[in-house]
Amino acid sequence: MIALVDYGAxxxxxxxxxxxxxGAGFWTPVEPAELARARGVIxxxxxxxxxxxxxxxxxxxxxxxxxARSAPLLGICVGLQWxxxxxTEAPDVAGLGAIRGTCTRLGAGSDSRLPACPERSRGTPDxxxxxxxxxxxxxxxxxxxxxxxxxGIPEGTQVYFTHSYAAPVVPATAAITxxxxxxxxxVEDGLVSGVQFHPxxxxxxxxxxxxxxxxxxxxx
Amino acid sequence: MLSKRIIAxxxxxxxxxxKGINFExLREAGDPAELARRYNVExxxxxxxxxxxxxxxxxxxxxHTISAVAHEIFxxxxxxxxxxxxxxxxxxxEAGADKVSLNTAALQDPSLITTLAxxxxxxxxxxxxxxxxxxxxxxxxxxxxxxxTPRGAxxxxxxxxxxxxxxxxxxxxxxxxxxxxxDCVLTAEVSTAVNIPVIASGGAGSFExxxxxxxxxxxxxxxAASIFHFNEHSVEELKRFLHLRGIPxxxxxxxxxx
Numbered sequence: 001m002i003a004l005v006d007y008g009a010x011x012x013x014x015x016x017x018x019x020x021x022x023g024a025g026f027w028t029p030v031e032p033a034e035l036a037r038a039r040g041v042i043x044x045x046x047x048x049x050x051x052x053x054x055x056x057x058x059x060x061x062x063x064x065x066x067x068a069r070s071a072p073l074l075g076i077c078v079g080l081q082w083x084x085x086x087x088t089e090a091p092d093v094a095g096l097g098a099i100r101g102t103c104t105r106l107g108a109g110s111d112s113r114l115p116a117c118p119e120r121s122r123g124t125p126d127x128x129x130x131x132x133x134x135x136x137x138x139x140x141x142x143x144x145x146x147x148x149x150x151x152g153i154p155e156g157t158q159v160y161f162t163h164s165y166a167a168p169v170v171p172a173t174a175a176i177t178x179x180x181x182x183x184x185x186x187v188e189d190g191l192v193s194g195v196q197f198h199p200x201x202x203x204x205x206x207x208x209x210x211x212x213x214x215x216x217x218x219x220x
Numbered sequence: 221m222l223s224k225r226i227i228a229x230x231x232x233x234x235x236x237x238x239k240g241i242n243f244e245x246l247r248e249a250g251d252p253a254e255l256a257r258r259y260n261v262e263x264x265x266x267x268x269x270x271x272x273x274x275x276x277x278x279x280x281x282x283x284h285t286i287s288a289v290a291h292e293i294f295x296x297x298x299x300x301x302x303x304x305x306x307x308x309x310x311x312x313x314e315a316g317a318d319k320v321s322l323n324t325a326a327l328q329d330p331s332l333i334t335t336l337a338x339x340x341x342x343x344x345x346x347x348x349x350x351x352x353x354x355x356x357x358x359x360x361x362x363x364x365x366x367x368x369t370p371r372g373a374x375x376x377x378x379x380x381x382x383x384x385x386x387x388x389x390x391x392x393x394x395x396x397x398x399x400x401x402x403d404c405v406l407t408a409e410v411s412t413a414v415n416i417p418v419i420a421s422g423g424a425g426s427f428e429x430x431x432x433x434x435x436x437x438x439x440x441x442x443x444a445a446s447i448f449h450f451n452e453h454s455v456e457e458l459k460r461f462l463h464l465r466g467i468p469x470x471x472x473x474x475x476x477x478x
Contacts, residue, residue, distance in 0.1 A: 011313050011340060018294055047341030132440065134343055134386055136417045138223040138265055138470040158223060158470040160265075160296055162343040162386070179222060201296050201318065203260065 002026040002217060003038035003066075007045070007054040015044050015076065018200035022211050032062035040217035041066050045078030049103070049165065050090035052082045060096060072191045073098075074213050080187065080194030081167055089165045098192045101168045107131040107180045131180045134164045139177045139185075139197075147174040147188040149195070151212050159185070159195075159202040159209075166196060191216075223470045224434045224462070225265040225441035226455055227419060228448050230255060231272045232285055232301075238272065253288040259448065260293040262455035263472030267293065268321070268389070268443060271301030272364065279308060283315035290316025300348055300389070309336050313344065321346040321389055324362040327369060327376070330383055337384030346419075347380035348389040349373050351406055358406050365393045373406060374413045381414040388414060389443065392422035397446065399425025404437035411438040419443050427453065427461040434467050 004019070006012055006028045019026050029035055041063055045051065067073055075083045084095045087103035138158040143150055166183035169176055177185035187194045193213060199206035230237045230252050237250050256267050269289060271282050286299055299312040300321030309320045326333050326347050336345045350365050351358040351373035358373035377388050390410050392403035402423045411418040417440035420433045424444035433439045447453055459469045
């Protein structure tokens with residue numbers, strides 16, 4: 001059984017429907033101790049990084065224990081960001097730290113070299129770059145190397161994104177997408193995987209990626 | 221590169237898809253889940269369900285339609301029409317909607333945008349703006365295009381974005397159902413005024429119209445209903461056309477792309 005961790009970050013209906021569609025057995029643990037019987041763990045999430053603060057020490061220990069038992073871990077969207085050390089979106093909230101690096105706001109890379117622009121607030125145009133944030137829609141995947149997650153998925157396949165922050169390209173990066181700058185669309189490091197896009201909203205390609213991950217979750 | 225999205229709108233009344241001309245004169249077009257399934261096969265990027273005659277009692281009926289469509293397709297699904305309260309939005313999202321589209325309610329109480337953005341994230345909040353050309357400006361209308369407001373489309377779009385909306389769904393009342401092309405002037409004005417994606421709606425009649433709204437109109441996505449419903453054109457053909465015109469689109473397995 002797969003533990004679908006619900007820490008109150010948005011709505012899990014779509015993930016549930018997709019998992020049910022591919023025939024995955026899953027449940028939503030109410031407390032960390034339940035993770036002891038998880039064969040695989042999914043950390044979903046949409047919205048703000050600070051919501052991951054709900055994944056407190058007992059949850060992190062339970063997730064680490066599952067990893068130590070070789071249970072595959074999959075982070076989706078903010079769930080992928082949480083696999084990293086943290087995010088500038090909520091600097092006081094620590095990520096799991098399974099992957100080195102910090103997530104930053106899309107388009108912020110070039111901003112840092114430019115003078116501060118204090119009058120800019122959310123939702124107003126950035127005339128310098130014309131990069132709309134959030135990054136919403138279908139964008140293509142470019143694979144850094146062959147991975148289990150993308151078995152049978154052709155280079156350039158498009159998947160659905162909706163996010164304002166992104167993870168840097170690191171050795172664990174499995175797929176790169178470019179929006180303003182390249183970022184980690186997916187990571188895979190041993191049994192730790194994450195996708196910035198929404199496989200549950202990416203049509204047949206997304207379902208295939210979920211199945212690929214599922215096929216490495218030990219059965220029974 | 222980020223693709224321009226092609227979105228199919230299902231105008232639903234009493235559980236059936238209908239489509240009006242200039243917001244009136246509805247004619248029947250079919251079962252929502254059935255249409256959604258067809259669009260998914262053809263490579264649609266997103267589905268919008270618009271409950272055109274939503275009333276308080278219809279919340280359950282709406283949930284049923286959302287659930288039926290969400291069961292068929294694994295694509296982004298947005299629901300609008302009659303989302304007036306946080307409870308309406310919660311019910312739609314619970315039933316399987318990824319985003320809700322606010323129209324009249326957002327104008328009456330703009331704080332609803334922020335409330336929903338805080339609860340579900342900005343990506344889940346679309347503000348729908350129905351605009352009409354009037355004395356050289358774009359006036360915002362509410363109540364399915366029936367009531368004029370003192371707001372201008374650009375100004376309201378900007379405020380909606382600042383309050384936390386993740387996207388703007390911009391409909392030209394003048395063009396809606398006419399098949400005479402999107403209002404590219406309106407779309408470009410709004411799209412350049414805000415830093416969030418703008419979905420153009422109203423007036424799609426030919427493939428050329430889509431190319432225009434993605435270039436001159438600076439739209440991030442384009443929405444259409446009747447052009448797809450009655451099998452006049454397939455989504456697949458439209459995307460092939462746009463691809464050949466150098467406009468980035470997601471090509472499905474049936475269209476020669478990945």
